[in-house]
Amino acid sequence: MGLESQIQDTVFLTTLDKAVNWGRKNSLWPMPMGISCCAIEMMATLCSRYDLARFGSERLSYSPRQADLMIVAGTLTWKMAPVVRKIYDQMPEPKWVIAMGACLATGGMYDSYSVVQGLHRIIPVDQYALGCPPRPENLLNAIMKIQEQVSRETVAEPSGED
Ligand code: SF4
Numbered sequence: 571m572g573l574e575s576q577i578q579d580t581v582f583l584t585t586l587d588k589a590v591n592w593g594r595k596n597s598l599w600p601m602p603m604g605i606s607c608c609a610i611e612m613m614a615t616l617c618s619r620y621d622l623a624r625f626g627s628e629r630l631s632y633s634p635r636q637a638d639l640m641i642v643a644g645t646l647t648w649k650m651a652p653v654v655r656k657i658y659d660q661m662p663e664p665k666w667v668i669a670m671g672a673c674l675a676t677g678g679m680y681d682s683y684s685v686v687q688g689l690h691r692i693i694p695v696d697q698y699a700l701g702c703p704p705r706p707e708n709l710l711n712a713i714m715k716i717q718e719q720v721s722r723e724t725v726a727e728p729s730g731e732d
Contacts, residue, residue: 587725594638594664595720596626598713601637601661603654606644608671608703615706625713634660639716640693641709643670645678646686658693664723668712669695672702 604612615622622628631637634657642654658667669689672678675698677687689695696719699712 587723590725591721591723594723595717597629598625598627598639598666598716598720599629599631599637600627600639600641601632601634601657602630603640603642603657604644605642605646605650605654606673608643608673611703611706612641612643612670612709615709620706620710622710622713625710625717627713634658635662637661638665639713640665640667641670642667642674642689643703645671645673645680646689646692647684648686649684651686651692654689655692664720666696666716666719667693668697668699668709668716670699670704670709670712672700674698675700678702 602609602612614620616628616630627639634640638661640658640661646654658665667689669675673680673685674689674695677685679702681687686692697712697715699708701708
C-alpha cells in the first residue's frame with residue numbers, strides 16, 4: 571500500500587480556517603438583547619419546541635465579554651441606543667449581530683422622533699429576522715445564515731508591515 575493511500579485512509583486533513591470556523595459556527599454564544607415585544611419570540615426560540623440547542627447556541631451569555639452573537643429584539647429608542655452600542659463595544663471580536671423585528675429594520679410602525687429607524691444606525695447588522703414579531707423559525711433562519719457567514723471567515727489575517 572502506497573504512502574498516499576495510507577494517508578487518505580487514516581489522516582483527516584483540513585485548513586486552520588475550516589477547523590476554527592467549524593467550532594465557532596457550532597458554538598455561537600448569543601448575547602440576548604431583548605428590549606421589547608420581539609423578545610418573547612426570542613425566548614420561544616430557546617424553548618424545547620424550536621430548540622436552539624440544535625445549533626449549539628443555547629448557552630446565552632449575559633456578559634458581553636463572553637458573547638459573540640448579539641441578538642437585538644425589540645423597539646430601539648434613542649434613549650436606549652447608547653446602552654446597546656456600549657454592550658456591543660464590550661463584546662470581543664469576532665462578533666456578529668442579528669436584528670430581530672420590523673422595528674429594528676426600519677423603525678416599524680414607530681415613525682417617531684424617539685425611535686431609532688433601524689439598528690444599523692447604531693451598530694453593524696449581519697442578519698435581519700423580519701416580522702412583527704418574527705416567528706422563531708425566522709430567527710433560526712437568521713442564525714443559520716450567520717453560521718454560513720462564519721464558515722467564510724478568515725481566521726488568521728496576514729500581518730501588515732512592521
Ligand atoms: S417588530 Fe413588532 S413585535 Fe417586534 S418590537 Fe416592533 S412592534 Fe414589537
